Every structure is written in C-alpha cells, then in structure tokens.
Amino acid sequence: QNLKVGNSLVPGYFRGRSLPQEATDDLMEAARSRAAMRAAADPESEALVLRRAALASESASRRGFAASAIGAESLADTKQFVWDAEFPEVFDRSLPVDQRGFAVVLGNPPWIGFQGDVVARKYLEGAYATAVGRFDIYVPFMELAGELTREGGLVGLITPSNYFLRDYGTSIRSRLKERSSVLEIVDYGSQQLFHGATNYPAITVWKQALPMPDHLLAYRRGSDLAGQPYAQRELDDEGWVFWTQPETELVNHVTALSSISSLGSICRSADGVSLLAEGVVTGQNDVFLLTRARSAELNLEPDLLRPCVKGADVTKWATAEPNRLLIYPYANGRVLTEEELAAYPRVEEWLRERRGVQSAHGGLAGRRWFDDSSKRWYELWNQRSEALLGFRKLITSEIEAEPGFAIVGADVAFTDSVTSATPAPDSGVCVDYLAGVLNSRLMALLHTRFSVPKANGYLVFRPSFLEKLPIRRLDLGSESQKLLHDRVLESVREAASAVEARRHLSTDFRTWTRDFTTTDRSLASELNRFGTAARTNLTMASGRLRALTTRRDGSDLIVGGIVAVAGIQSSGAAEELDLLRLRLPEPLASFLEDYLPTATSYVGPASGRRTLAARAAEVLIPNMNLNEMGAAVSRHQLELAKHGEATARLELAEASLDDAVASIYELKDDMRRAASSFVPPARRSLDRAT
Numbered sequence: 001q002n003l004k005v006g007n008s009l010v011p012g013y014f015r016g017r018s019l020p021q022e023a024t025d026d027l028m029e030a031a032r033s034r035a036a037m038r039a040a041a042d043p044e045s046e047a048l049v050l051r052r053a054a055l056a057s058e059s060a061s062r063r064g065f066a067a068s069a070i071g072a073e074s075l076a077d078t079k080q081f082v083w084d085a086e087f088p089e090v091f092d093r094s095l096p097v098d099q100r101g102f103a104v105v106l107g108n109p110p111w112i113g114f115q116g117d118v119v120a121r122k123y124l125e126g127a128y129a130t131a132v133g134r135f136d137i138y139v140p141f142m143e144l145a146g147e148l149t150r151e152g153g154l155v156g157l158i159t160p161s162n163y164f165l166r167d168y169g170t171s172i173r174s175r176l177k178e179r180s181s182v183l184e185i186v187d188y189g190s191q192q193l194f195h196g197a198t199n200y201p202a203i204t205v206w207k208q209a210l211p212m213p214d215h216l217l218a219y220r221r222g223s224d225l226a227g228q229p230y231a232q233r234e235l236d237d238e239g240w241v242f243w244t245q246p247e248t249e250l251v252n253h254v255t256a257l258s259s260i261s262s263l264g265s266i267c268r269s270a271d272g273v274s275l276l277a278e279g280v281v282t283g284q285n286d287v288f289l290l291t292r293a294r295s296a297e298l299n300l301e302p303d304l305l306r307p308c309v310k311g312a313d314v315t316k317w318a319t320a321e322p323n324r325l326l327i328y329p330y331a332n333g334r335v336l337t338e339e340e341l342a343a344y345p346r347v348e349e350w351l352r353e354r355r356g357v358q359s360a361h362g363g364l365a366g367r368r369w370f371d372d373s374s375k376r377w378y379e380l381w382n383q384r385s386e387a388l389l390g391f392r393k394l395i396t397s398e399i400e401a402e403p404g405f406a407i408v409g410a411d412v413a414f415t416d417s418v419t420s421a422t423p424a425p426d427s428g429v430c431v432d433y434l435a436g437v438l439n440s441r442l443m444a445l446l447h448t449r450f451s452v453p454k455a456n457g458y459l460v461f462r463p464s465f466l467e468k469l470p471i472r473r474l475d476l477g478s479e480s481q482k483l484l485h486d487r488v489l490e491s492v493r494e495a496a497s498a499v500e501a502r503r504h505l506s507t508d509f510r511t512w513t514r515d516f517t518t519t520d521r522s523l524a525s526e527l528n529r530f531g532t533a534a535r536t537n538l539t540m541a542s543g544r545l546r547a548l549t550t551r552r553d554g555s556d557l558i559v560g561g562i563v564a565v566a567g568i569q570s571s572g573a574a575e576e577l578d579l580l581r582l583r584l585p586e587p588l589a590s591f592l593e594d595y596l597p598t599a600t601s602y603v604g605p606a607s608g609r610r611t612l613a614a615r616a617a618e619v620l621i622p623n624m625n626l627n628e629m630g631a632a633v634s635r636h637q638l639e640l641a642k643h644g645e646a647t648a649r650l651e652l653a654e655a656s657l658d659d660a661v662a663s664i665y666e667l668k669d670d671m672r673r674a675a676s677s678f679v680p681p682a683r684r685s686l687d688r689a690t
Helices: 021-039 043-068 121-127 138-148 167-179 245-256 292-298 345-355 431-438 441-450 479-503 510-541 588-599 605-609 612-664 669-676 681-689
Strands: 102-107 149-160 181-187 201-207 216-221 228-231 260-262 276-278 289-291 305-309 324-327 393-397 406-408 418-421 470-472 543-553 556-565 574-582
Touching: 102 138, 138 149, 138 167, 245 441, 245 669, 289 292, 292 324, 324 345, 393 431, 406 431, 406 479, 431 441, 431 470, 431 479, 431 612, 441 612, 441 669, 479 612, 543 574, 612 669
Parallel strands: 102 149, 181 216
Antiparallel strands: 149 201, 181 201, 216 228, 260 470, 276 418, 289 324, 305 324, 393 406, 393 418, 543 556, 556 574
C-alpha cells in the first residue's frame, strides 16, 4: 500500500549509517507495529497498527534519514518508504551486517531521463553517491539495490545501457567495479524490447561481494548465448567498452603505436579551449536563426550574421552553402552592450519586436528559464566559444549512421545538433588530414564501440564520445609518411569534388516528369471542364459543333466553336459561338491556343457520340506524352550517367583513403581486412532499404 514510482528511494536504506537514538526507537516501534499488523485478525486491527507503523516510519525519517540529507520539510509531498520498518525481519539492526538485507534483488527501475523529477533531485544528490551530473533516476536505484542486498547476495536489474559510457554513469561504474563482482551483462544495443518506447536496454547481474583480482564477467550482445569473458579489473573508468577479441587486438595495436593522440587533445588549443564542441543553443530559433531570404527581407546588418548549419544540413565530405543565418550578438569574446547593439538598428529593431511576443508564438517573452538567468535579453542561451568561428573546421551531425564529417569555412556557425572538430593550430594536424582519418572505415569501427546506441543502430557523434578516438600524427619530414599524408589529402579532395558533382544531379525520374505531369493533369481537368461547358452552350444554340477556334483576350483564352444551326441543312449555314473563357498558366495556354483547333476539329457524325473532352484527350495527350516523356527520359538517362560517374569517383576515393589510413596505422593483413569490410549497422540497414 505504500509503493509508488520512485518513493522507495526516500529515505532509502544506508547500511551502517548511525542514527539518533530517537530515530532508532521509532524504527523499533515501526517494526513492532508491522509485526502486529501481520498478526492482526481483522481489517480494523490491521489498519490501526498500519497507521502506528506509518507514524513511526515518518518520525524516523524526520529524525534520522532525511535530516542527514536536506531536511524532512523538502520531502513533505513524498510518501516515504522506510525499508527498516517495512521489512523488520530483513533489516533488523541487531543482525550481523553480513546477514542484514535481501538475498536477491530483481528489478526494472524507472527510466525517465534527466528531465524526470518524481523525487526531488536535490534530495537524491544529497543522499546517493551516484546521483551526480545529469543523472537518470535508475542510477540511484542501482545504488539502492546494492545497499538492500546482503553480503554475498545477488542483484539483477534491467536498465538503459547508457551508464556504460555517459558521464553521469562514472560513479555507478566505479561502485560496481570496486565493490561488487559483476557476473553478467546482456547488452541489447538498439534492439527495442518494450513496445511503444525507444530505449537501449541492458541487464546487469552482480554479486554483492568484493571482486577477486582475476574475476571475469560474461558480456553478451542481445540473444547471443555464447558471451565473452572480460576481466573486471580492466574495465575502463572512463567508460565501459566491450570489444570482441579481434577488436581488442586491433585497439591494442592502434593505441600502442607511436605518435598517437586522442582527438580531444588534438582539438584543444594552447589556452585550454576545446575545439571539439557542440554548436550554439539559440533559445529561440524563430528569432535568431533566419533563412537568407527572411534576413534580406528584414535588411539585417551582415556584421552580426553568421552562416549557420543544422544537423540535417550536413552532408559527408562537402556541405552545401548554408541557407540560414544566425544572429550572433557577440564580439571579442563577450556579448555586445545595448549601446553597441544600437549600432545595428535593423537587428536591434527585429530583436525588440520579438521581445514582446510570447515564446509559444516565436518570440522572446515568457521564457522563464531564460529570464531567471543572468543573460541579457537579446543573448543566445549558449553561444559557445567565439573561437569556434575563427577556424576552418570539420562538422558532423550529432546523430548519424556512420562518420559523416565535412569541411566548412571559418565563418560558419552551427547549432547544437552539430558537432565540430577542429585541430588546434599547434597540433601538427591539418583539417583535411583529420577529415580523411575521421571518415575512414577504421574510425567508423572504433566509434561504433565508443558511442552509445541509438535507434536502428545509429551512432552519437558528441564530443564526449569522439574525444577518445586515436589520431596518429605523421612526421612530414619522413618521405614515406609525407606520401601517405598527401594521399589522404588527395582522397579527401576527390571525395568532396565527387559529392559536389552529385549534389546538382538527380536520379529521381519524378524530377524530370514533374512539370509534364502537372501539365497533363491540368490539361485533362480543363478539357473536362471545357467539354461540360461546350455541351451546355451547344444545347442552348440547338446546333452541332463543326470545329473549334481559339483567340486571346488579354490573359484569357477564348475557345469558340463553328456551330451548324438546327434546321439549316446547308453546310455553309453556320455561326461562330464563344463556348468557354479559360484563364490558364503558361505554357498550357499557348499549347491549347495552337493545337486545340486542329486536334479537336469536327470530323463527322460518328464522332458525335463521344464527348469533346474525350476526343481532345485522345489526340492531344498521347502526342504530348511522346514528346515530353521522350525528352524527360533523355534528360534522366544523362543525369544517371553523370551520377554514376561521380559515385564511382567517390567510391575510388574512399577506397584509396581507407588503404592509406590502414597503412598509417600499420594494420596487419587481418586487421586491414576487418577495417576495410566494416559497415556500421545503420548503414547496412540503409543500404538494404535503398
């Protein structure tokens, strides 16, 4: 009756914590009441002792547990779960420590992400050693599960696998590695086990006992029953990456090479600024991130504008000219003052106009989280380092199927859906060389293990995962290394050139038939409308149509008819009537003006059984299909040929690059084959779909 999501964390259970005597007395009273409840003969007696137990538990929490953290007043709305009182026979403090607690704890604790707040985060941060940073609530649950388990007992939990690599998982990883014997980890990666929810589950089973020096845990991927042994003592404090044996040999080989540096160190400037970074967070894209057309319409001063890309804009090797501009009110490492902003009157006018509009409607008002900060009203929420705008750099979308870095100019800004990697000026590594290494299959293989999983096997390209990648610096004074360096640069240039060539080509046949198809549909619609009107007008004239005529009246097309008047037998006795006035777009109007009279000319009584629209469609549309479709097919085939040539160039460039990178990292034959044949899981899925 006392369980709900998250409340079993409060006040928690903390083995060995000393309590005030009053709290100990309360717990003893609660335990007696709980025991009496179990022996109660009727509901009324049970309710009475349950109430006594609840009061005693609350009192113990106020005097002991909660007071040691942040104070009971902060937990006024929390229905606390006092484990000592709920399970007195399990947590009897008179028992030896090694007998106190459950023999087995199994669970599927809540996964709610950083934003979830079913229990006051401030309390959890004070009460649980693992509740640090942007933690998910399942992490303190993992700590609590261990505390509730007796020495030598077993714990099995299904949680997100994110704690393997995320920064917030550092404490729980350390706790498991140092204080328990991890028996088995089953990692389901991006396999979705729970219907209707996107998550990345793993089962962790451990024994609540210090690990032996040679203790091995079993790691399994999904339903693979074989598993692979790992020495627990070798789990990396920076993150748990589980390699297969061939992968382990490859990683050990690469990291043992001379002149190997992490990407994080290569992208750190002499003054400590990291050039491996996520992009700006505007706080309101509708205000600060505008299309070039909208910016021109507002006539904004260009000095405060930066070309800006979002993740969806990034194309591997070569990204198109950004179509968005970012208003960036900063200079010389600081925000502009209002006086300085006034020097850009049109930008200032735009920002002040949006200041009075609610954020829900694309304005700056009503952002309480922003208003409570120390920022000026016209600032970005996170402008990042201005140094990121000072260099030619690499960018990639933060979520991708495979490495997809592209080189952009120094002035290009980027949003938080993009990650930038720029080698520091004193790193001895140039941007083009780094682009080649990072886009190689070798780095794709390594990053697949460094990244946390995303749906459908996609990878995360954020600084915290990229910074570990091993980059080899080359000695350009060595002729052999200089040749490899130049080969990488040539491959990068050729790949970028091929991508640029493909950017302006279309393999979609609909591109070449779209105008024709629209015209076709418009023509059929107009002819049907014309047929209905013509029949009506002919009926009113009591005549028969002999031929059609067309003429222009301003922008209108007048369709007329030569009509034989009823009762006059002579073929010459006819008059011209206006049957329909059409207002059509070009080139349809000119087309009908030229061809309608001929194509629908009256050819005898037998044709009278067919509608005018059907007759026109029969003659016009097949001719139009042949002409227009023939030209469309020719254009399409030419584009396909050009696209194929560019694709072949790209594939050759990437193959040459992978071979050069394999030589740079001195890969043995088996390692070279493994790297060159590796395709990331999401890429395989996309290729199958294509």
